[in-house]
Amino acid sequence: MGGSTAALCLVALLVVADGRPLTQQKPHAPADGHHHGAESPSNDTALVQICGDEGGFDAATLSENGTMLFFRGGDVWETSREDPQLHSRPLAASWPELEGPVDAALRIHRRDHPEEHQNLYLFQGEKVWSYAGGKLRPGFPRRIGDEFPGVPGDVDAAVECHPEECGGETVLFFKGGAVFSFDVELRMTKEHSWPELGPCDAALRWLERYYCLRGTRFQRFNPRTGEVPPGYPRDLRDYFIPCPGRGHGNASWGGAGERCSGRPFQAITSDDSGRIYAFRGGLAFRLDSWRDGWHAWPQEHSWPGLQGDVDAAFSWDKRMYLIQGSQVSIYLSGQGHRRVEGYPRALQEELGVPAADAAFTCPGSAELYVITGDRVRRVDLTQSPRRADEPQPLPHDGVDGAMCTADGVYVLRGDSYHRYADVAELLSARRPSAPRSIAADLFRCAQ
Structure with missing residues (x-):
């Protein structure tokens, strides 16, 4: 067997x-x-x-x-x-x-x-x-x-x-x-x-x-x-x-566990190893592992002690930051995702911002971008204490999640995402880029 x-x-x-x-x-x-x-x-x-x-x-x-x-x-x-x-x-x-x-x-x-x-x-x-x-x-x-x-x-x-x-x-x-x-x-x-x-x-x-x-x-x-x-x-x-x-069977997850349902995702991030996670309704999906099938798992299975919805997520220095309301938890990347002792902590104390609708870092960069409403603020993660720059306007009046990979910046809203070549293109855009389907492009669902 x-x-x-x-x-x-x-x-x-x-x-x-x-x-x-x-x-x-x-x-x-x-x-x-x-x-x-x-x-x-x-x-x-x-x-x-x-x-x-x-x-x-x-x-x-x-x-x-x-x-x-x-x-x-x-x-x-x-x-x-x-x-x-x-x-x-x-x-x-x-x-x-x-x-x-x-x-x-x-x-x-x-x-x-x-x-x-x-x-x-x-x-x-x-x-x-x-x-x-x-x-x-x-x-x-x-x-x-x-x-x-x-x-x-x-x-x-x-x-x-x-x-x-x-x-x-x-x-x-x-x-x-x-x-x-x-x-x-x-x-x-x-x-x-x-x-x-x-x-x-x-x-x-x-x-x-x-x-x-x-x-x-x-x-x-x-x-x-x-x-x-x-x-x-x-x-x-x-x-x-x-x-x-x-x-935690699928019956209790409802449509949250169905990747092709079109329901919005509440957060998305890519870690140092290129693993991509999307969060919705207490569940976590892996997007980079599509070859091995698509399966939702209770987020607590991968991040012990993580209860409730994730509002924003980003990765930096082999750590994953998971934001929930006014608090943030930090987990060590790698097998087990062990939570760092002393967390969760106040988001304002940790990152210098009171709340976040989405957050992202780009590969190899210590610059964090925190999105709230139609504004984005930059945070230098190498500074101590951390302080957020003045807010800059975004071409979006609200987003559900965002991430940055070698392929560009992805901004998720509803059942669509908008892609920008880099942060500069996102910040200089006067209107959103063309919407694309999350289900079709990121989860390879049939049209």
Whole structure:
């Protein structure tokens, strides 16, 4: 059993597409996701069945083209960036070489090694199958130990760990209570014992975070130490399955969780690493990860302790500033987004402004621009104490959010955004630039 869970917020619909109880035993699984079977409509009866189930998945992973694949028994379910509906099909429809259920699934991400980059690996018993472009690679299937020296057969789960999070290109394999860390460059394996984490039926990396799934429960874990942060395990049905009346499920989010709804976003920012976050209704979206699917998550999941709506956001010096009313919280960028001790603090005390409708910094710059109404003020973040310059007029009489990237300044208002080549063009503009669709351009929604 193994895999990846990026789009687990769609798991409910996923299984609804087939209507089988999750406790059913799994048959078998193949790999890439190019051929779609007939889609079964979801229904309330199936949803109730899922929400009352205590079963789980054999494997879950992203395919080479970024669609989410969920394996259970003899079937695979798929959801894509463009199509929120789930398509169910027999495993053999895509991977006829495989027989029997998949134990684990894994997508390799190695840009410097095109022969392996975006390849999909499916594990079954003592063997592993590798697919590129939906085709079985020459020489496969192979023994797991031949492809990954030192890794045993019959693994339960597998997940790739990127260099920035593991210190090197690594694959983590889970078998019972043991964890095997395979160094992709050195082709060496180390065994670990992570009792705090325990066994995993499936494992996944999504948006720089790592998850271990077991039945309907999941835990987030540190991929170097196996440490689990407070508050886990949690129930999949409170986060990923829209069960009526339960926790943070999609049902309680309403239209806020639908990226193509046209509802305004309250804040948007790009951090030092190019990650783009948009905030709306207590949820956070990642825009730069479109290849791996679009999924809204409760903002507190990424920024512990962050309650209520975010009015403005900006990033500087490996820190993210999240403004709510007259207060600002600062979180350290990177895995976990740990809040800096002593925050939230008064916005006036921290930045020299009383409030903000939007705020942004440009890459490599310490100049912060704070927008309130139809005025913008510049703040030099290197100064102490910080003071805001005199307000300058904007060609907008009100905005919802703003950010600056290498592609220019983006000003969001309602369901549209306006782009300017740089800050100078924004400040010199007498009227707004042509409006563009947030849903179509930033979230790639169908027109």
